[in-house]
Amino acid sequence: MFFYPLPDFVPGLLPRTRRLLLLLNPCGGRGNSLQQCHSHILPMITEADISYNLIQTERQNHARELVQAISLEEWDGIVVISGDGLLYEVINGLMERSDWEDAIKMPIGILPCGSGNALAGAINYNAGFEQAMGSELLLNCILLLCRGTVMPMDLVSVTTCSGIRSFSFLSVAWGFISDVDIESEKYRHMGSARFTVGTMVRVASLRTYKGRLSYLPVLDAHRPICRSITLAPNGSLVPFQRSQLHRTVSDMGLCEERNVMYKRSSASLDTNELPSFETPSPGSPTALNSSSFPFDSVSDSSQQDSTLHREMEPTIHHQVNGPKDDLVPALEQPIPKTWVTVEEDFVLVLAIYQSHLGADLFTAPFSCFNDGLIHLFFVKAGISRAALVRLFLAMEKGNHIEMECPYLVHVPVRAFRLEPLTRKGIITVDGERVEYGPVQAQVHNGLSNLITGSNRVRMASV
């Protein structure tokens, strides 16, 4: 299956219009995805001669069910108009199919309308654009989608304590980050500001978690844990050099392309000419979420919508197929001797495999879509509240990597196991809550295909 580039002309064949399945979550982020779709997305993709079917998701796991039932030949790509959570559903829905080996090769894309928008941030960065948020980020991503280039993307197979396996494209988090993510869901209508509010609340009552973290480091299994490092091909430690990775937008001619395209589509925008969509009925999740309500009104039961429900209930996971996890033993088995184990009081543990944890959280600047690496970060107990806040502020620009913070550790790994020893806590996979307990993961190199819209290939650090 090829998404792009399609030949401009094949003798005897008319060039085929690309067909995208668009899945829109009306409740993601600020709840304005349908509006964004009308005003920005559809005009631009129509202009780019892309045909589409747009489906609004009606509930949690709807996208997961939809992609299990589609006929693969009918589509050139599946694109979510949502936050990262819906893409997680799509990936796992594809992996639940009996033909998962073909299904997971379907190009997948994202047009950011959520609150975190981590993958969109990574796509935007990979293309060489300046860090962007909101409509700016969305416009960049629409343009990149229209250009359509596809790149392999690693997926990480995550197994939780009850043996349930899922496939993750973004992160596994425990402690501070997962607490903020889940506890701030009630502020979702604020968009990305929800994380700032959540961070402040959690900093004020900073918790630590006891746990055992074991991992299979890259190259040298006995390498001592190093702070803020990347490994050179010869295994030596090298500081990250952002200038090596960054090229300007004008280098790529994207800036002009974007302006021309956007101006054209805006000028021709007439809502009467748009394809008709199912409009949300009063009381539907869309109608509910689009009305902004203050944080302290959540006790009003009429406003306790599914987002609040999600805060309480872990996401239900179904069994997926997929390649064998050959690097990790079963969860009840001891870890191999070549692994490294640390037992600590942690403020947070984060395994991330994208450059961004949110559109404005440049957490792993050295990460590439298919570098075959999990970037394991952890912050040890003892860090002051002020230092933690400084760390997160620096992360907006990726400057935390150069910070002198003895509590922050980064190590690139292929697999890890996390065993919480503190009884209560929250673990998230791609921002979605999973059952609390031991969890392990291993990377599967280039298992999926991501629509990045850029021909740029950034070099992996290892």
Ligand SMILES: Nc1ncnc2c1ncn2[C@@H]1O[C@H](COP(=O)(O)OP(=O)(O)OP(=O)(O)O)[C@@H](O)[C@H]1O
């Ligand atoms: N109609 C719906 N009503 C309620 N929840 C829905 C609906 N459609 C999808 N969902 C669920 O909403 C969850 C969150 O969606 P999404 O990731 O799009 O937004 P977000 O959480 O605001 O963004 P981010 O993940 O970037 O923080 C998804 O896991 C999905 O299961």
